[in-house]
Amino acid sequence: MEKKFFVFLAVPFWVYLQAAPISFAADKPGNVQKGVEVHKKQCLRCHGAEGKGDGPASRLLKVKPADWRDPARMSSLSDEDLYRLVKEGGAAAGKSKMMPAFGAKLNDQEIYDVIAFVKSLHSKAK
Secondary structure, three states: OHHHHHHHHHHHHHHHHHHOOOOOOOOOOOOHHHHHHHHHHHHHHHHOOOOOOOOHHHHHOOOOOOOOOOHHHHHOOOHHHHHHHHHHOOHHHOOOOOOOOOOOOOOHHHHHHHHHHHHHHHHHHO
């Protein structure tokens, strides 16, 4: 009887956690230099060394990775949008499902750092 009661309470709590919105701290600053390191390890294969979407793996993808230097594209994305894209993947943010989720690989600070790096590329393109 106790096990059934535990499952009865645990399952709704687990569902709540899965459906809860992700937490984005807009006041949490990212470090561009640390973001470069995250980019080299996680993003370079698809987005390329300069964030142009021309990485070596991009040739194999049906949907080409975003060019982070494209002002029109990048100005349409908020920091929260970028956070969701990195953490949950493209499909969760209404973008390409080819963009994988990195929430299991990167902690929040690493995500903030890579966002800072991506934004630095966009600002250079202006």
